[in-house]
Amino acid sequence: MELVRSFGTLFLLLCVILFFQQAAGRTRKFEFNVAYMSVNKLCRATRIVAVNGQFPGPSIRIQQGDKVIVRVHNMIRSNITIHWHGVQQRLSCWQDGPAFITQCPIQERNSFTYRFRVDQVGTLFWHAHAAWLRGTVHGAFIIEPVTRRPRPYPFPQPFRDETIILGDWFVNDLLEEEERAIVSGGAPDMSNAFIINGKPGPLFNCSATSYSKSFTHEENTHKIGFIPGEAYLLRIINAALEQDLFFSIANHTMTVVEIDASYTKHLTVTEFLITPGQTVSVLVKASQHGGSYYMAASPWRSGGALFQPTVALGIIEYITPHGNFSLMPVLHNLPNPDDKALGQKFQKLLRSLNSKQYPEQVPQLADRRLFHVVSLNVKPCSPGIICSGPAGLRLSSSINNVSFVSPKTSSILEAYYNRIPGVFTADFPDKPPVPYDYVGKAFDISDLFSETGTRVSVIPYGANVQLVLQTTINLANDSHPFHLHGFDFYIVGEGHGNFDGARDERKFNLVDPPRRNTALIPIKGWIALRFKADNPGTWLFHCHLDGHLTWGLEMAFIVLNGEGPNQTLPSPPKHRPKC
Ligand SMILES: [Cu+2]
Structure with a gap:
């Protein structure tokens, strides 16, 4: 009996220790190997710089309060640094990453270990902060709320969450593109395509012989499965080098709940503008009974700059007990790239959540x-x-x-x-x-x-x-x-x-x-x-x-x-x- 009681006490003690360890945050370790790799896109092999042979790069997914340790090995012939975009780096400015601002860059065949704690929650990303390397050296940085809370999110718990990284694709080497822009002194060349999680979608018909074959081709088109009636949290990140993009989904509305790792009052939209450097998280209800629907990343012309008059498409495919028999996904009217008012409307409609549980501290005076x-x-x-x-x-x-x-x-x-x-x-x-x-x-x-x-x-x-x-x-x-x-x-x-x-x-x-x-x-x-x-x-x-x-x-x-x-x-x- 005595033995059982002391085991009971020990177990309780262990639980208390584990609880406090979790409350204080765990330590999460990652290895980033920065190296060249060859990627086939738009009928061409392009040499890119990538992390761990992945494009987009590996996702970092942590919990609020965690300590992050990332060891970065530079195996390319250029300098590199990594920036944790949106991570506030409170009292850890040395870990922020921009080359020659907070650190000297990591030179070839050298390493640096970033260490920082994250107390924010939501969707951010990481990217290279040296030269134009961020075009292909980037990935999601997701901070989940502490899940032992009864209601971890200030919105209904989504069935699943999906990360959607938007980008622009250059068939030429990005460092050569940058060098060309510097030497010429003119505007940089425009990208060759936009991409959703690294894939341009069916409008860039390349390897497939017919349109219907290409749109089902997983290699070219990013796909997400939806179960009818469920709610999905889509975490959208614009990692493009040069392009403001509209994001929209055929036959579905989106409810914005978070921007740049800060909760918002719910805002329901049919499309929104996302600039490079921004993230937008939306709840999407799988409101259809079946079929397939395009999601689109389409350009917005912010000024005089040239851009590809084309669109990256991905597919939301409904998973039903009877399978999915749709031959052609539903496409919607895409936002007009020259609609200046539509592009600038979204930012004006956003409001922080500022609730009792998630209070904001807006400076009332400016000094x-x-x-x-x-x-x-x-x-x-x-x-x-x-x-x-x-x-x-x-x-x-x-x-x-x-x-x-x-x-x-x-x-x-x-x-x-x-x-x-x-x-x-x-x-x-x-x-x-x-x-x-x-x-x-x-x-x-x-x-x-x-x-x-x-x-x-x-x-x-x-x-x-x-x-x-x-x-x-x-x-x-x-x-x-x-x-x-x-x-x-x-x-x-x-x-x-x-x-x-x-x-x-x-x-x-x-x-x-x-x-x-x-x-x-x-x-x-x-x-x-x-x-x-x-x-x-x-x-x-x-x-x-x-x-x-x-x-x-x-x-x-x-x-x-x-x-x-x-x-x-x-x-x-x-x-x-x-x-
Ligand atoms: Cu600018």
Whole structure:
């Protein structure tokens, strides 16, 4: 009897230990081998860089509170880093990943181990953050809620969840594409196709001899099985290098429940726009009795940029006791790529959930106001060479007339931490040097030269930052998806025309604005973001179209330390790459 009782006590003790271990988060280890591989797509073999021989790369699926350890081995002949896109890296800025911003890149035949804890929940992704490698070096980063809760999600438990990674496919080597764009000084080549989980779908008929054969071909077309009556959580990620995309499904509506790992009020839509760098999770009820239905990733023309006038299709196939006898999946009317209003509508409709169980903390006041004017520009071409930008010049891009130049000898974080002079200057302007009518006046090319520099904006710990981004009509009426590292921000307002603080701030939504890490600045318009700068370190802020990134459309914030260890950037990892 005594023995039984002590076993009982031991068992109870074990349960308590296990419970607390789970509550404190587990440690999850992953190995990433970065290497070349050959992929057949669009009738051609293309050499790509991929992780563990997979494209898209391996999914990381963890639980909220877990510690993640990823050992990255670089087996290609270029530098690489991995960025955990949307992971806030609280007090772990050294693990964020952008090359020359928070770390020196991992050189060939070298390794680096990333270690960080994740307290967020939802759908994010990881991608390379060096050169254009992110085009093929990317994968899902899914953080599940702690499942022992009776209701882990703020919506009905889905029957299954499916990850859908959208991308663009280039038949040429991406690093060569990038080099060509840099040498020519003009706009980069457009992609050759869009893809859903690596597959372009039946509109790219290649290996199959007939249309009906190609659409059932699993190799070319991504398929998902639906059981009638069940609810599915689709986690959609736009990992494309260059393209804003509409996502839609024939004969099905979608209820948006989460964006960039933040829960939203339910919003039912027939299509939505997703920019590179964004994620959108939707609940889809399998409302049909049977048959097959296309899902589509179709382009949106945000500005003057060229794109493939084509569509990636995947298939949702109903699984019924009688099998599936549909010969041809149902196709729907796709959104018009030139419908500017439709593209920009979705962001305006989003609201954070902001419930008792999932409260939001929107900064009600701003103590640091920044006004960033985003412009396309020109730079001189190399002497004796005519570039393929406007008037034989080189295309460039700037924020407040500063086109970013990446350091080469040290990361900005290292230079800040170890006080290395000459790497950056702490004088990024809070507003444009000369205000003008940003959306009204077309400039002469000679007025479109920008400055260059590695200039950062220094923010005191805990400041409530208001960051207004304004687009211009310089060279193109572009919109830009801007991504902030280290923080989520609230989109408290957006509008058409020039931003006017006195008029527009009064209309800000400070109750339930959407919280994201990547926002679309409207064409000929502005967007207002707010965030609390309570995570010390160096945080990149940039356009998530890689062509624009190459032209210098990025800047960095340094958030200073506060008081005590919980507000202070820890020391760097001992074994980190050298520049
Ligand atoms: Cu851009």
